[in-house]
Amino acid sequence: MTFEFIWSVLTFCFVMSAIPGPNNAIAFSSGLNYGFLGTIPYMLGASASISLMFAAIAWGVAEIFAAFPDFYGYMRYAGTAYILYLSWKIAAAPVRGKNGSEEERAAARYPTFLNGVLMQWMNPIIWVLSIAGVANCLGNDLSLPRLLFLCVTFFVMCFLCLMAWSFGGNLSGRFIHSPRIRRVLNLFMGLLLASSALKLF
Secondary structure, eight states, X not given: OOHHHHHHXXXXXXXXXXXXXXXXXXXXXXXXXXXXXXXXXXXXXXXXXXXXXXXXXIIIIHHHHHHOHHHHHHHHHHHHHHHHHHHHHHHTOOOOOSSOOHHHHHHOOOOOHHHHHHXXXXXXXXXXXXXXXXXXXXXXXXXXXXXXXXXXXXXXXXXXXXXXXXXXXXXXXXXXXXXHHXXXXXXXXXXXXXXXXXXXX
């Protein structure tokens, strides 16, 4: 593996993982409402699913989009519906106080591993970016070592970036104890996530 290849993979993985987007909005909101530990399942699901997506693309799944162009349209509507569903869940998330009662903790529904997986696999933008990333980073050389390097690097980079956003939300929650302000933050993050669905059209 050349330095040019390693650098292109690192750059692509960092840019795709670090910039504000649906995953980071969910990680921040979950960190705010449920803490860092409650966000780990979602972070693992999101990071692992995109890494597996790279492998699937390299093994020919991208040809499905070329052979069945209407499939992208169906996925676009399904992805929009799912993003709006998660947006509503964030905006309507239960607001806990500084410590949170046992009832509040029991009622809290953390974003799950499956939520993280579906958020990626039902989002056509993630597919387009992943196809472009595999094409630019791997080119015609789809050898296993290069593919593994791309998948593992993205998993680590994505997980670290989601950790940073989740820590940011958790840190904000430590200083913001007002239920009213937390509701406003939840509403803002929900609207921010919902706005990302507009990019699908």
